[in-house]
Amino acid sequence: EIVLTQSPxxxxxxPGESATLSCRASQSVSSYxxxxxxxxxxxxxxxxxxxSNRATGVPARFSGSGSGTDFTLTISSLEPEDFAVYYCxxxxxxxxxxxxxxxxxxx
Amino acid sequence: xxxxxxxxxxxVKPSETLSLTCTVSGVSISGGSYYWTWxxxxxxxxxxxxxxxxxxGNTNYNPSLKSRVTISVDTSKNQFSxxxxxxxxxxxxVYYCARAPxxxxxxxxxxxxxxxxxxVSS
Numbered sequence: 001e002i003v004l005t006q007s008p009x010x011x012x013x014x015p016g017e018s019a020t021l022s023c024r025a026s027q028s029v030s031s032y033x034x035x036x037x038x039x040x041x042x043x044x045x046x047x048x049x050x051x052s053n054r055a056t057g058v059p060a061r062f063s064g065s066g067s068g069t070d071f072t073l074t075i076s077s078l079e080p081e082d083f084a085v086y087y088c089x090x091x092x093x094x095x096x097x098x099x100x101x102x103x104x105x106x107x
Numbered sequence: 108x109x110x111x112x113x114x115x116x117x118x119v120k121p122s123e124t125l126s127l128t129c130t131v132s133g134v135s136i137s138g139g140s141y142y143w144t145w146x147x148x149x150x151x152x153x154x155x156x157x158x159x160x161x162x163x164g165n166t167n168y169n170p171s172l173k174s175r176v177t178i179s180v181d182t183s184k185n186q187f188s189x190x191x192x193x194x195x196x197x198x199x200x201v202y203y204c205a206r207a208p209x210x211x212x213x214x215x216x217x218x219x220x221x222x223x224x225x226x227v228s229s
Contacts (some may be wrong), residue, residue, distance in 0.1 A: 001170075001171075032214065034211075034214075034215045036216075042221075043203055043205075043219035043220065043221060043222055044154065044216070044219060045219075046215055046216060046217055049211050049215050050211075055217070087153065087154060089154075089156075089215065091211070091212065091213075091214025091215060094167060095156055095169040095170065095171070096156040096214065097156065098153055098154040098155070098156070099153070100152075100153045101153055
């Protein structure tokens with residue numbers, strides 16, 4: 001099973017600042033990695049697929065990069081609605097697996 | 108508008124079987140462009156992909172659950188279901204039904220149900 005390790009666990013930032021979230025895979029997943037946002041009490045929402053492609057309706061301030069084992073989600077200027085938990089997920093191998101999440105909280 | 112809605116008991120006793128149904132609206136399960144998926148999330152924890160089913164009945168299960176889980180589909184009702192046998196308190200979680208489209212090679216989720224909390228307790 002591919003293990004995805006996210007860092008940091010918690011990111012404390014102010015609105016308007018940029019956020020950089022990391023996801024590292026225990027083995028190469030090529031570019032087969034997605035990022036989801038989960039707000040409290042809600043289901044996750046797909047933001048980025050295949051490492052760098054924004055899903056439909058996702059604002060341009062969200063961007064993804066990386067390949068192989070190291071990936072990054074960048075939020076260029078945090079809006080109030082962006083404070084949430086973010087998960088990475090790989091589709092390179094079965095079972096599909098998720099990282100443990102990074103919480104972006106208001107500083 | 109695509110919607111997925113989980114239904115089933117919110118409380119299950121240890122050693123019994125957890126049973127949930129997902130009713131899909133706005134798209135036909137028989138359309139063939141999606142894998143229909145169950146994902147769970149223990150309170151305050153991360154996400155676990157449990158397994159999926161294709162409209163034809165083909166399934167794939169997470170090896171960590173394979174001996175206890177069954178996913179089935181009823182295309183006439185546009186529903187798919189989850190059964191998890193021999194539950195323990197570790198199976199307490201929010202259970203989501205979800206859709207994985209061919210657009211993403213069936214590997215990512217584009218629509219989720221709202222989730223239903225199932226508590227395992229005597």
